[in-house]
Amino acid sequence: MPSTHDKEKPWDTDDIDKWKIEEFKPEDNKAGAFIEESSFATLFPKYRETYLREAWPLITRTLEKHHIACTLDLVEGSMTVKTTRKTYDPAAILNARDLIKLLARSVPVPQAIKILEDGVACDIIKIGNLVRNKERFVKRRQRILGPGGSTLKALELLTGCYILVQGSTVSAMGGYKGLKEVRRVVEGCMDNIHPIYHIKELMIKRELQKDPELVNENWDRFLPQFKKRTLSKRKKPRKITDKSKKTYTPFPPAPEKSKIDLQIESGEYFLSKQSKERAARDEREEKRKEKKEEKKKEREKDFVPPLEAGDRKNDKKKRKHEGETKEERKARKEERRRRKAAEA
Numbered sequence: 001m002p003s004t005h006d007k008e009k010p011w012d013t014d015d016i017d018k019w020k021i022e023e024f025k026p027e028d029n030k031a032g033a034f035i036e037e038s039s040f041a042t043l044f045p046k047y048r049e050t051y052l053r054e055a056w057p058l059i060t061r062t063l064e065k066h067h068i069a070c071t072l073d074l075v076e077g078s079m080t081v082k083t084t085r086k087t088y089d090p091a092a093i094l095n096a097r098d099l100i101k102l103l104a105r106s107v108p109v110p111q112a113i114k115i116l117e118d119g120v121a122c123d124i125i126k127i128g129n130l131v132r133n134k135e136r137f138v139k140r141r142q143r144i145l146g147p148g149g150s151t152l153k154a155l156e157l158l159t160g161c162y163i164l165v166q167g168s169t170v171s172a173m174g175g176y177k178g179l180k181e182v183r184r185v186v187e188g189c190m191d192n193i194h195p196i197y198h199i200k201e202l203m204i205k206r207e208l209q210k211d212p213e214l215v216n217e218n219w220d221r222f223l224p225q226f227k228k229r230t231l232s233k234r235k236k237p238r239k240i241t242d243k244s245k246k247t248y249t250p251f252p253p254a255p256e257k258s259k260i261d262l263q264i265e266s267g268e269y270f271l272s273k274q275s276k277e278r279a280a281r282d283e284r285e286e287k288r289k290e291k292k293e294e295k296k297k298e299r300e301k302d303f304v305p306p307l308e309a310g311d312r313k314n315d316k317k318k319r320k321h322e323g324e325t326k327e328e329r330k331a332r333k334e335e336r337r338r339r340k341a342a343e344a
Contacts, residue, residue: 021118029088039082040097044104049074055109059099062113066092070100079103098122102173106166115173123179128168130190137190141165144189151195155185158202197226 044052056072063070067086072079081096095116102112102122114120131137144165145152156163159181161174172182185198201223208214208222263269268276 023118024089024091026088029090033085034083034087034090037083038093039080040093040100041078041080042097042100042104043076043078046077048104048106049077052079052103058109059103059113062116063096063099066096066116068092068096070096092116102171105164105169105171107162107164107171107173111162111173119175120173121176121179122171122173123183125170125172125183125186126168127170127186127190130187140190140192143195144170144186146195151199154199155182155195158199158206193226197224200224 052072053074060070063081066089067084068081069084070079070081079100081093081100083093087093098115098121099112101124102115103109105124115122127141128137131140143151144155146154152163152165155161159174159178161172161178161182163182164171170182170186172179174182181198181202185195188198189195204222204224205219208219214222257265260269268279271279
């Protein structure tokens with residue numbers, strides 16, 4: 001068969017938007033009604049019960065336009081959506097499934113209903129299991145919001161998505177491209193990369209898109225390169241032994257003596273229970289007395305009078321000949337006597 005890719009196509013003009021998603025109409029469903037019924041259910045938290053009960057008539061009316069049936073079970077705490085005989089759009093049930101998921105994650109009804117429109121998708125990012133430490137998790141989740149919700153607002157403007165942080169999930173609604181960026185920023189934030197870096201990058205990309213000369217070029221040279229600085233996690237030992245001084249011996253070191261071996265050496269092992277208790281009591285008493293003496297000396301330091309001029313000389317002499325034996329002292333006196341006799 002000859003190739004047709006280079007033939008003229010008079011119907012293919014520049015004003016046609018090839019990326020536009022056409023609305024799905026009843027006449028587009030050539031197969032007719034669905035053979036099987038499709039249904040999806042999701043649970044919702046207790047605190048959403050009152051809000052959902054009030055807003056359910058509006059949700060029912062909106063889904064009826066797409067011929068989708070919905071039920072709210074307050075006993076089980078679940079929402080269910082299912083196809084009917086009139087449903088013609090196969091994607092409608094999937095959009096309805098996303099709608100009840102968003103409602104369960106505290107997204108307001110007027111915002112959640114937009115998921116039924118073409119070109120609007122949603123992404124529920126689970127962040128609960130990304131950080132183990134609860135305090136660290138709360139701090140990093142707060143970074144997504146920023147002071148007064150400023151970081152979240154900046155992300156919404158740059159990505160064109162609606163973002164809601166609730167509990168251990170982040171719900172996002174918008175275009176596919178924007179959702180991809182939101183997921184990257186949120187997961188990065190949980191991985192200890194501040195959202196401000198991603199926001200800066202998105203702002204630069206937004207400006208580069210406006211420039212017709214740089215639209216089709218590589219933007220890597222314009223984007224900031226943030227290096228992740230991590231400290232060494234290797235634990236250093238408290239006492240570092242110098243192995244160079246040790247002499248090599250082929251024999252292994254002698255095994256350390258156990259507690260029982262030491263007791264046998266000291267004779268404590270053969271003592272009776274009462275004797276051991278008495279020895280332990282005496283040891284405690286000895287330690288108590290030593291501590292008492294130390295404290296007494298510490299207190300008496302403040303009451304020691306300062307040394308006079310004469311006392312200082314004698315004190316110096318005492319310190320000079322401190323620790324001298326009897327023979328050394330005798331020899332020193334003899335030497336002094338001989339020196340005096342020589343001088344005379």
